[in-house]
Amino acid sequence: xxxxxxxxxxxxxxxxxxxxxxxxxxxxxxxxxxxGQKVAITSSKPQTTRHTIRGIVHRPExxxxxxxxxxxxxxxxxxxxxxxxxxxxxxGEVDAVGFCLPANEKxxxxxxxxxxxxxxxxxxTPIVALVTKTDLVTPAQLAEQLLAVSQLGDxxxxxxxxxxxxxxxxxxxxxxEEVIGVLAKLMPQSPPLYPDGELTDEPEMKMISELIREAxxxxxxxxxxxxxxxxxxxxxxxxxxxxDNPMVDIxxxxxxxxxxxxxxxxGKGGSRLRDVGTRARKEIEALLGTKVYLxxxxxxxxxxxxxxxxxxxxxx
Ligand SMILES: Nc1nc2c(ncn2[C@@H]2O[C@H](COP(=O)(O)OP(=O)(O)OP(=O)(O)O)[C@@H](O)[C@H]2O)c(=O)[nH]1
Ligand SMILES: [Mg+2]
Numbered sequence: 001x002x003x004x005x006x007x008x009x010x011x012x013x014x015x016x017x018x019x020x021x022x023x024x025x026x027x028x029x030x031x032x033x034x035x036g037q038k039v040a041i042t043s044s045k046p047q048t049t050r051h052t053i054r055g056i057v058h059r060p061e062x063x064x065x066x067x068x069x070x071x072x073x074x075x076x077x078x079x080x081x082x083x084x085x086x087x088x089x090x091x092g093e094v095d096a097v098g099f100c101l102p103a104n105e106k107x108x109x110x111x112x113x114x115x116x117x118x119x120x121x122x123x124x125t126p127i128v129a130l131v132t133k134t135d136l137v138t139p140a141q142l143a144e145q146l147l148a149v150s151q152l153g154d155x156x157x158x159x160x161x162x163x164x165x166x167x168x169x170x171x172x173x174x175x176x177e178e179v180i181g182v183l184a185k186l187m188p189q190s191p192p193l194y195p196d197g198e199l200t201d202e203p204e205m206k207m208i209s210e211l212i213r214e215a216x217x218x219x220x221x222x223x224x225x226x227x228x229x230x231x232x233x234x235x236x237x238x239x240x241x242x243x244d245n246p247m248v249d250i251x252x253x254x255x256x257x258x259x260x261x262x263x264x265x266x267g268k269g270g271s272r273l274r275d276v277g278t279r280a281r282k283e284i285e286a287l288l289g290t291k292v293y294l295x296x297x298x299x300x301x302x303x304x305x306x307x308x309x310x311x312x313x314x315x316x
Contacts, residue, residue, distance in 0.1 A: 003058075003196050014063040015187035018090050019130075020118070021100030022110045023047050023071030026132035026170060030100065031055045031068040033170035034180055039200040040068045041214035045225035047071060048217065050083060050316070052090050054201050056194045062184040063192045067094060072114050077226075079305040082316050088117070096163070096186040097127045098179075103145050103167065104136040107152055115156040126163035126186045129153060130179060135169040142167055205232045208284050212252055212296070215280040216265065219272075224264060226305065227257040229314050238293070247291040250284070255301040255314070262298050273298065 019027040023046030032038045035055035042048060049070045057064040069090055070083040091097060097118060101111055118127050129149045134142055146165055153162035164182050168175040194201075202210075209230040217225050231253045238247040254273075256262050266273045273296055281294045304310040 003192055008191055009061060011189065012062060012191065013184055013187040014065070014190040014193045015095035016065045016067055016093065017096045017098050017128075017183050017186075018052075018067040018069055018087075018094040019098045019100055020069055020072060020087060020091070020114060021132075022114065023073055025071065025100040025102050027071070027100045028053075028068050029170040030098075030130065030132060030168065030176075030179070031066045033173065033176050034064070034066055035199050037199050039202060041210045041217075043214060043217045043225075045217050045220075046073070047080075047083070047226060048214075050079075051206075052086060056199055057180055058196060059180065059184070062187060063194065064180060064183055064187065065193060066098075072117070073110060074113070077305040078308060078311060079226075079316060082311065091118075091121060091125075094125070095188060096183055097121070097125060098130045098183065099127055099162075100130045100132050101145075101149055102136075103131050103134045103142055107148050111152065112156065115152055119156050119158075123160070126160075127153075127157060128182060128186070129162045129165040131165065131167045133169060133171070134167045134174055135172050204288070205235070207287060208232050208235075208250060209252070211283045211287070212254070212276070212280040212294075215276045215283075216254060218276075218279070220264065224256070224261055227255075227261055228265075229255040229301070229304065231255070231314065245291070247293060248288065249293045249295060251295045252297065254296055254298045255304060256298065257301065257303055257305065259300055262300055265298050 021027050028040035028042045028049050031040050034057050039055040040053045053068045055066045067090055069087045072084055072087055075081040075084055131145055131149055149165050166179055166182055168179050209232045213228055213230040216228055233251045236249045238249055241247050277294045277296050281292050285292050301310050
């Protein structure tokens with residue numbers, strides 16, 4: 001029998017945990033691993049996540065709503081500022097925080113900056129340190145990092161420190177279930193917040209634009225990842241298709257900030273853009289369960305990351 005708000009175990013727990021951390025700390029990859037399906041795009045480029053994404057973890061005894069957030073960093077543009085504000089807002093509304101720190105990188109000023117912010121949260125919000133990417137270090141290095149992380153908590157989150165320090169690898173699945181268990185214990189007793197089987201509340205349009213941005217991020221460098229924005233303009237079911245083999249046309253604008261970036265994205269004779277389209281299309285077809293024709297247009301939106309009007313138009 002499936003779980004409903006009327007029928008659930010008496011000691012059932014459900015609530016929200018926000019993942020925060022520096023750009024690239026592994027927040028989105030861990031969110032996907034906990035949910036068991038891709039709900040957030042990931043990449044080796046910093047600032048991949050640009051909005052909060054909810055991923056829902058269902059277990060018989062509890063439901064965990066993970067709120068993945070953009071990486072916190074010293075902002076250099078209006079976009080950066082808006083992303084930091086978004087994270088700060090989110091932190092006020094959750095039952096617990098998962099602070100992600102990569103096992104393979106020394107704790108730096110960026111992490112201390114975040115720990116200080118977390119120190120300013122209401123004292124009842126428990127903060128769990130999640131030491132990510134453990135597959136990249138030796139057991140000795142991991143032990144050292146766990147100690148350093150605990151010390152960071154004792155220093156900057158006094159008097160409580162971290163509620164727990166949990167090593168995890170989203171890549172090989174090490175301790176993924178453990179993370180769910182530790183966080184679930186910190187959730188309040190509550191009926192389920194989402195229906196059984198619902199894994200995210202991301203709108204389809206948003207998921208599609210994100211999958212295209214993920215494909216476009218691959219292989220670009222320097223400023224370009226930051227300059228990319230993707231907007232799905234229309235999704236139109238193709239007419240005259242057999243009922244058992246439908247197809248949709250998806251019209252998409254890919255924005256960059258400079259004409260030179262436009263040529264990079266398009267590539268020689270359009271080869272790079274075609275490649276991005278092919279990779280994104282496969283993922284979108286899997287998501288929608290129908291054949292897809294992707295129509296990608298690259299446009300220049302000058303300095304959009306610094307321009308309030310254009311940021312608004314792009315949904316920030
Ligand atoms: N080896 C290894 N790599 C990982 C693991 N988790 C994440 N990564 C890699 O780390 C990079 C960053 O991962 P993301 O999940 O996008 O990081 P993020 O914290 O969401 O980054 P932003 O959204 O930019 O703040 C990607 O290249 C991932 O493949 C892990 O457990 N092991
Ligand atoms: Mg992310």
